[in-house]
Amino acid sequence: MDYHFQWRPVLRSLPDMLWGALVTIEIAGLAMLLGTVLAIFLALGKRSGKKYLSWPADVWIETARNTPALFQIYMLYFGLGSLGLQVGSYAALLFGITFNNAGYLAETFRGGFLAVPETQTRAARSLGMGTVQTMWHIVIPQMLRAVFHAMTNQMVWSILMSSLGIIVGLTTDLTGVTQKLNVVTYRTFEYFFVAACLYYIISKAFTLSARIVAWRLFRY
């Protein structure tokens, strides 16, 4: 092997990569937040039993789950472009992951609704609590526990998926910054190795904090 590893230039550009990591976290977090809100509507739509609500929800969910995430991002980036809707690479990535998250989380929430038995609602209503109070104080807290683990996993997926931005030309997130440096220096292995380490740290830090939150929240 006559390849000489050079780590010094990588370390020098570490601050740039850390800024990229922040963008990665921002995209993943936003996509998770938006995806969660949309997923609640999708899950409610599927539960409603009304065709005009459940059918679009079904199409969304099945498309999100049965095609590659990269395809979904392409759809937004290239597909919408041909309709005259020019979408930037940041927006295409953000909404692509959001679309994907919403599809997977909708199924999670559907299971979550089933995890809280009807008798809990009855007990709350029998104490004179209204629909909204029952939802807020009884159903949602218990549902949250049922879906918490799956949501944590989805957030990690969200972080990992955000690396796909580079394929539609995003240069500001961790992978984008890494690729930009790589193109200049050709130290591919070194740069991407450090990027891998950063992704690992982000994923693990998130998983760990989620575990601490779960431990604090779900003491029952």
Add this chain to the structure above:
Amino acid sequence: MYFGGSFTWGDFQFLLYGAATTIAITLVSVLIGTCLGVVFGLIRSGSPWWISNALGAVLDVFRSVPLLIQLVLFNSFNSILKLNWPTFAVGCLCLGIYASAFCTEIVRSGVGAVPLTTRRAARSLGLSWLQELTSITLPIATRVVFPSWIGLTLGVMKDTALVLWIGIVELLRSSQIVTSRVQEPLLILCITGLIYFFMSFPIARLGNQLEKKWGMQ
């Protein structure tokens, strides 16, 4: 309006050829992933905690780093070591190891689902460790985890799209090539999406049904 005559039967065949590549990569990767996964899974479930946890931690790395980065690293490793493997092999190996990280946990949960009493009963009848494994544990475990394994296979199928980054022309890359000629990105992406959908959805449904059917017993 879309069928302006520019999208031809030949283009469609080109997409199908891309789909065949996608399937080929999927099959090879899942094969590698399953073989490694069974071995790792058995080690994970049947060895002292420190071996099991150490292996678990190593495999966890592959699940915590973006697949795209893993592909780039594998690919650059290939050139650093001057292995000169074809990119197809690099893609399959990388996806295979990635899949094995997930498969290991599937196998482990399957083995965990076989009651210890059942295994003891088999051993007490005089079956050897290997006989017990092949005739009792693995058949029961396979049934339990088959639906998750199908889920993994479909997951890998969708992840194969990323190998276009290291230069393999699979389904999604094929669609781009066709688009650059035909200039109808939305139409071609929709067709591509449908091909993905029809490769994934029926099998996903089958998996769900098996899960329901076998879950009852």
Add this chain to the structure above:
Amino acid sequence: MIAIENVHKQFGALHVLNGVDLTVQKGEVLSMIGGSGSGKSTMLMCINGLEGIQQGRITVDGVEVHSKNTDLNKLRRRIGIVFQQWNAFPHLTVLENVTLALRKVLRKSKEEAEAIAVEQLSHVGLREKLSVFPSRLSGGQQQRMAIARALAMSPDYMLFDEVTSALDPQLVGEVLDTLRMLSKEGMTMIVVTHEMRFAREVSDRIAFFYKGQIHEIGKPDQIFDNPTKQETASFVRSVL
């Protein structure tokens, strides 16, 4: 006073309640007995509007339960109910289980709600368990907590739906003792139960349900010793 007039209820083709008439006076303890599927539990759910009815009228102190103009949430504050499956809220501590409705429905302050809850929980013997989660309690303890939760709203009426049926035999006694105590305190109670000795002991009247109707109603001695209807006699014989 709870007045039930000619109530009918159907689940599809199944006629669960087939013209029930009944009045329960303030301070009275009424037990409903009968085979499973005879409609007694459904009757109970109708009284606080957890189930709808197709025909007839139920009024609680003159307020019609199944009228569109009735604020059910308001009405339910005055009617406590305890279920067969105790339905503890698993994510709340014993204390929070009791204070939740006090604070959110009756809008009491935290201190006030906790004072009431502690009093009620002490009453049913759970003074020591305030900060424990329900999963750490036995079935009997959870059921007593559910009773305290309902009582904390200071209801005028209490409904009990087979509250001992899901309990282990050795835990039945402690829950029945709680009910006995309540009846001595003059609480108006409607009790659906399979515990015949208990029913006989605490009830002012006993209603025997058969095929969605009250087949026979009367003092415990009459129902258990001198039933006038043949079905009552054979039911009583089968359970004693």
